[in-house]
Amino acid sequence: MPKMPTTLQCLLPLALLCAFSAQAAGGVAGATSETTFRPTDAGIANPERGMYVWANDSLAAWTPAQADAQFAAGYRIVYAPVRLDAYAGAPLPQAVLDGLSASFATARRAGLKLIPRFLYNYPAGETAYRNAQDAPLARVLEHIGQLKPVLAANADVIAYLQAGFVGAWGEWHTSSNDLTAAGPRTQIRDALLDALPPDRFLQLRYPPYLMAWAPQVPRWRDGSKASRIGVHNDCFMASNTDVGTYSEDAATRQRQHAYTAALSAVTPFGAETCNPADEPDPTPRTNCDDILREGSRFGLTYLNDTYYRGLFHTRWEAQGCMAQVKRSMGYRFELATLRHSADVAAGRSGELALTLRNSGWARAFNPRGVQLLLKHRTTGAVVRLALPSVDPRDWLPGRTSTVTARFAVPAGTPAGIYDVLLALPDGAASLAGDARYSVRPANADDAGKSQRWDDRLGAFGAGTTLNIR
Structure with missing residues (x-):
């Protein structure tokens, strides 16, 4: 035939x-x-994945020229810190909300998506966090309520929302207003999920909080609150505990690792590496074998391209795996x-x-x-x-x-x-x-x-x- x-x-x-x-x-x-x-x-630049850079020290200072340059350099997601330091004791003025909408419009015009995080402080260096000040619970909830219409109107250019608001760098530790206690943190979680459209994901810094809310890993889009919250690990591979991300106890840490890895099949996992200056004998995992193994295990979707390069990125480049890392992140x-x-x-x-x-x-x-x-x-x-x-x-x-x-x-x-x-x-x-x-x-x-x-x-x-x- x-x-x-x-x-x-x-x-x-x-x-x-x-x-x-x-x-x-x-x-x-x-x-x-x-x-x-x-x-x-x-290497292919695609939406909502890959290496990211910062919009600026604060999103309000981000310019269209910077956005265009970031797109031209191949970035498709941009970390967007929104500084609210001046309003920890007051409602957000309309000018702040309008400025935020304008920044989202800048992203849309440039072809980018943002990873916003709302902050009341930004300590300098890895050890200056102890005296960081955030806002009282009532003020945080008020601010989230004010931000809800802006987030809803601009969800198209929000890749993922990092929880923010609480503690130093918005990382949900060392809160000056006891916001990391079980009751306040749950109220803030619920307010953030309510402020986000249901098809957008929230991300938190600490897996133990997620495990306390949902001891069993949720299923993909099962309708639960847990199925909408992923992890952003801001000291990825920097020490045995990833500088406090996981427990000091080895057995507990192993369970937390397993939970986070399983959760990454359901919710996005993003990261940045860091300088483990506050960790005794940190033993960072800096080789290509490390990033290729852990990037795959934890379903790494995005990573900060600018920090902490000397200990991590530069080694990956020297060892020849950086192109593979960039290809593999996300889908x-x-x-x-x-x-x-x-x-x-x-x-x-x-x-x-x-x-x-x-x-x-x-x-x-x-x-x-x-x-x-x-x-x-x-x-x-x-x-x-x-x-x-x-x-x-x-x-x-x-x-x-x-x-x-x-x-x-x-x-x-x-x-x-x-x-x-x-x-x-x-x-x-x-x-x-x-x-x-x-x-x-x-x-x-x-x-x-x-x-x-x-x-x-x-x-x-x-x-x-x-x-x-």
């Missing part, structure tokens, strides 16, 4: 054989187009195979089957769409077909996923041959049309297959075609 062409043209008497072959190989019946993709080791989607209907009448539906691998250390955590883009070969007109049954957050790290879905071609779509592209746009309506917020898959352009990334559309050309009648 002759070899089947890439686009199966099912004419009798081969129609039944073609349909059977398509169903057996990919769940797509009838005439199909199919292709394979080649992965790449290239990394590699398209493998695509099979789809080759011929669909306008007003009717087609089918597709997509296989891909997430070679990153974590899942994607925030909502994201999947679209089949059809680009008319003659007119260049683009038709976007949503695949609402497909959720990229379900593509788990280290695993290959197979997606099958139906797509509807709108009635009235002009007939002709269309090139097929795949897009992963942002889940927010305000950003869905902005190609800078689309995920670029980790696949190589292939001129021989007409496969390439289209940065104008924010989509990857599959090199296949669809005939619309």
Whole structure:
């Protein structure tokens, strides 16, 4: 029997054989187009993951020029400290809220997302935290209530929210107002979760607090408060306890490690390294083997690129693993195979089957769409077909996923041959049309297959075609 062409043209008497072959190989019946993709080791800047830099010492001082430079340098997330020192004894003035909205607009214009943290202090150095002052509980709750409308209106450019407010650096320790006691910290947690839209994640500095609230690791999106709170470890790998992140007791610390690792499959884990100046005999874990092992174990989604470089980043660069670390943080989607209907009448539906691998250390955590883009070969007109049954957050790290879905071609779509592209746009309506917020898959352009990334559309050309009648 002759070899089947890439686009199966099912004419009798081969129609039944073609349909059977398509169903057996990919769940797509009838005439199909199919292709394979080649992965790449290239570094790819994608939303909500990777190395981050600071907006500025305070978000209010961040400028559009700085934001543009950060985007051009390949950063896609920016840590955003919001200094509230001057208002620990007063309500937030409208000017502060307006300024915060303006900073979110700067991020949106630049194609960036922020990791905000609200702070009442910022001690200089690693040992000056003992006298840091925060605000009374009633004031903290008042401020969170004032911030709620701003956070809701700008959730599209919030990657993750670090809990902040409490203690030195907003890290939830050494509170001058006893905010780390069980009652106050639970009230602040609940207020922050209420202020955030339900599809955005909060992050806390200390795993023991999370374990006290939820002794069992929550399940993915199970509706519990625990399933919306991850960890940001601000002294990642800096000492045996990560400078107080975990217990001094080895057995307790092992349980906390296991909990945090399991939690990272459900909620985002972010980090920065630090100078363990306040830790006796700290024994930091600074080698490539360390970051590759722990980055994978804890599902590292983002990491501070600027601190503490001399002890960590510089060693990773010297030992040759920095490129791998940057590739691995967060999600990394590699398209493998695509099979789809080759011929669909306008007003009717087609089918597709997509296989891909997430070679990153974590899942994607925030909502994201999947679209089949059809680009008319003659007119260049683009038709976007949503695949609402497909959720990229379900593509788990280290695993290959197979997606099958139906797509509807709108009635009235002009007939002709269309090139097929795949897009992963942002889940927010305000950003869905902005190609800078689309995920670029980790696949190589292939001129021989007409496969390439289209940065104008924010989509990857599959090199296949669809005939619309």
